[in-house]
Amino acid sequence: MTSNNHAQNRGLQKDARAWADFTGTTYNAALRQMGSPLAQGLLGERVSARRLIAALNDHELIGSRGGDPVLGENGFFSEAPWHFNGEIDFIELALITDMLRMFTPISDATTPEVNSYSLKHTAEGFLSPHCSYVSNGRLIWAAAALGLRIADPDGDGPNLLIGVSEREHDYVRRMVGPRQTQPHADHYRPVGYAxxxxxxxxxxxxxxxxxxxxxxxxxxxxxxxxxxxILQAGRNDVVGDLARDYSAGVRDSDHRIARTPDELLAIFHEVSHSPGAYDAVVSTIAEWMRTVPSSAPIRTEPIGGVAHEHEGWGAGAGTVERYEYNNNAGSGMARSDTEAGSLGPLSGPQPRSRGLPPPRGGENRTSDLGRRPGETDRWQDRHRASGRPHEAAIRIPGTERTARDRHRGGM
Structure with a gap:
């Protein structure tokens, strides 16, 4: 046995004795839990039973500090005693801890926003069937032992606010919760989720x-x-209307983030929208290009093409190529005919740049980008927080990195 394995076994034995004394179970029963594969530490180090026990006494908010307990099974200031079955109680706390580890912790300068009672239901959905019930008190207990920020919103209990990303929690809640509309984009997926x-x-x-x-x-x-x-969301015109709808869609993970005008056009084709939305998209992109003259041109998507030989019109034989592009207005296709003449065939389709079809006009200046299927005269029911800064996590394909860009707006 290596010295490292010996130290690990000694740590398990100390944890088992501490847990047995704390819960009133036997040492062997506690040791079996310590050695369970589900308690080995799935995202990080193995959860320490001694650290869990210490948190109930030493934590600045939920610790008893030698007095009467302030945290119980049902939450903060709960009089309901803890229930330990001696079989899976520690395993469940270890799983809850790992579930909390997958979220991004908030900074010390940020106020916790995620309600412990909502988070406990999210934990149940994610961890089922291995841990199908999570009490409010155990969720708070695991968060305290993990060192997450915890706040008491009103001083009455039993629910506390937990310092994990609110956007990430909303993503997971919608992924695992019953009767939830699942996100259509993954920019708020926690880095440890998969x-x-x-x-x-x-x-x-x-x-x-x-x-x-x-x-x-x-x-x-x-x-x-x-x-x-995002910064245009405060405007009272068609660009501001589109920006607000786009911001809400990003916040609710209804669509991905548009890092370029091309990606905004792609989103336009992916989500439901009103007839006036295209005019808003064209106006927005046109203003962006005037604001940033060095911006990359819009590339219409090639969707097909043919080529055939031709004897020429007096200048020699050559190849005539015809390429078809997606019409961004959503009503057909655009064609581009080119002649290679005696110079031979062209190397491939030539992208059409800065060539958006003009706005279609009309009196409807409302963008209505991102309506849910089946809606006609009703906006999405989106929560729009105040214009405080917040973060959108952008996952870079093919890497293990996560990028974050800060933005403001009506999201």
Missing amino acids: DLQTALAQAAAGKLITGRWIRPTLVVEAAPFHDWL
Whole structure:
């Protein structure tokens, strides 16, 4: 046995004795829980039973500090005593801790926003069937032992506010909660979401997690068009109307982030919208191009093409090529005919740049970008917080990095 394994076994034994004394169970029963694959630490180090116990006494908010307990099974200031069955109570706390680890912790300068009672239901949905019930008190307990920021919103209990990303929690809640509309974009997916799902399945099968999970490094990914568009949300015109709808869609993960005008056009084709939305998109992109003359041109999407040989019109034989492009107005296609003449065939389709069809006109100046299917005269029911800064996590494809860009707007 290596010295490292010996130290780990000694740590398990100390935890088992402490847990047995705290819960009134036997040492062997506690040791079995400590050695469970589900308690091995799925996202990070193995959860320490001694640290959990210490949090109930020493924590600045939920610690008893040698007096009467202030945290119970039902939450803060709950008089309901803790219930321990001696079989899976520690395992459940370890799983709750790992579930909380997948979220991005908020900074010390940020006020916690996620209600513990809502978060406990999210934990139940994510961890089921391995932990189908999570009490409010145990969720708070695990968060305190993990070192997350915790705040008491009104001083009465039993619910507290937990310091994890509110946007990420909303994403997971909608993914696992019953009767929820699942997100259509992943920019708010927690960085540990997929890794925890994989590790949970492996541990449930009795396997050991060989590689230790390390939270990915956050890097900055430039998104100047997105930043500019968010700042237009306060305007009282068609561009501001589109910006507000776009901002709400990003916040609610109804669509992805448009880092370029091309991506905004792609979103336009992916979501439901009113006839006036296209005019708003054209006006917005045109203003962006006037504001940033060096911006990349809009590229219409090629969707097909043919080529055939021709004897020529006196200048020699050559190839005539015809390419078809997606019409961004959503009503057909655009064609481009080119002649290669005696110079031979062209190398490929030539993208049409800065060539958006003009706005179609009309009196409807409302963009209505992102209506849910079946809606006609009703906006999406979106919560729009005040214009405080917040973060959107942009996952960079093919890497383990996460980029964050700060923006303001009606989101």
